[in-house]
Amino acid sequence: MSDRTHQIEDADRLDEHGSRIIIEIDGVSVAVLNVNGEYHTIPTVCPHVGGPLGEGALAGQATIDECGEIGYDDTEEVIECPWHTRRFDVTTGENADASCFQIPTFDTWEENGEIYVAL
Numbered sequence: 001m002s003d004r005t006h007q008i009e010d011a012d013r014l015d016e017h018g019s020r021i022i023i024e025i026d027g028v029s030v031a032v033l034n035v036n037g038e039y040h041t042i043p044t045v046c047p048h049v050g051g052p053l054g055e056g057a058l059a060g061q062a063t064i065d066e067c068g069e070i071g072y073d074d075t076e077e078v079i080e081c082p083w084h085t086r087r088f089d090v091t092t093g094e095n096a097d098a099s100c101f102q103i104p105t106f107d108t109w110e111e112n113g114e115i116y117v118a119l
C-alpha cells in the first residue's frame with residue numbers, strides 16, 4: 001500500500017447499497033459509497049459552485065443505444081448534487097449531463113474485510 005492509502009474506520013456502516021460515509025482524509029472531504037456492493041470515493045464538494053455533492057441521491061441514468069433508442073439504466077451509479085441537480089457517475093467522475101464539469105474519483109477497495117481509499 002502507498003503512503004496515500006487510508007483505511008476507512010466504521011466500514012461496517014457501508015454494508016448495503018446506497019450507504020455512505022463522509023469523512024476527511026488529509027484535509028480532503030470525501031464521500032465513500034457502497035454502490036451495488038462496490039465501493040467508490042468522490043469529493044463531497046460539487047465542482048459547479050460548491051454544493052454538498054456527497055449528500056446527493058444516487059440514481060440511474062438515461063441511455064441512447066447505437067440505433068438512437070432511448071432507455072434507462074437503473075444501476076444507481078450516478079449521484080445528483082442537491083443544489084442544481086448536476087449528476088456525476090461515481091465510477092468515472094464524468095458528468096452524466098454532458099456539461100463541462102467532472103469530479104475526481106479515488107481508488108477504493110475491500111481487503112480482508114477492511115475498506116481502503118487511495119488519494
Ligand code: FES
Pocket residue numbers: 046047048049050051052053081082083084085086
Ligand atoms: S453546486 Fe452542484 S450543481 Fe450547482
